[in-house]
Amino acid sequence: MDIQLKRGLLDVCVLAAIKDGESYGYRIIKEMKPYLEMSESTLYTILKRLEGAGMLTVRTAEHDGRLRKYYNITNRGRARLAEFQEEWKEIMTVYRFVIREGNKQ
Amino acid sequence: MDIQLKRGLLDVCVLAAIKDGESYGYRIIKEMKPYLEMSESTLYTILKRLEGAGMLTVRTAEHDGRLRKYYNITNRGRARLAEFQEEWKEIMTVYRFVIREGNKQ
DNA sequence: ACGCAATACTTCGTGTTATGATGTATTCCG
């Protein structure tokens, strides 16, 4: 998929991946893989960005002797998902403009 | 609209704006405005990028004593538009993942 | 006649961001 097209979807995808209960980096990547592939460095960058924006919280816990960071969505994160659905209406308008059958000149 | 979401649409929008006959910068901006706003510096950057990619051609002509650059779409540009429609199917898959009603845990 | 908006295109610097490369460390399985 075109890199540019991905960019606007990555953040909301990650939020969507944790909206039904906490998850962690490695699992998020695997869960999203069938829909949208992303490298690890990209995901951890996004998770930090979303944390900085107050859209998710982190807690560190031990699992099988290894440390894991569990991410939870916040109200602000849910608001972002709702906002995305509004933006999608605009996106569809643009899409229709792009694929419209032209009035050939 | 979210900047990131715009990014993947800008190029194809510009191609779509000239696909039914040549146009020029200022007119493209006005035509796209109801769907997607972009600054002039952004448009001219995109036009140069698309020209470099062989997706459009340029000719300069005088109009009312002023120089105008007219842009025409090429076969490669049309191919990009066709490719976009394929990519859109993937985008819709991602969209469904984002808005799916969750299996609450 | 004067000034301002509209038309039309250009250049430059900046901030955001996705990614590859690389590194660290543990567990599990054959």
Next chain:
DNA sequence: CGGAATACATCATAACACGAAGTATTGCGT
């Protein structure tokens, strides 16, 4: 014993949208 899987982190880089500023002409209102 070794390699794959798990799990996260850092750094340098390149792409890109945009605001700011500039140049130059036409058209319109007063």
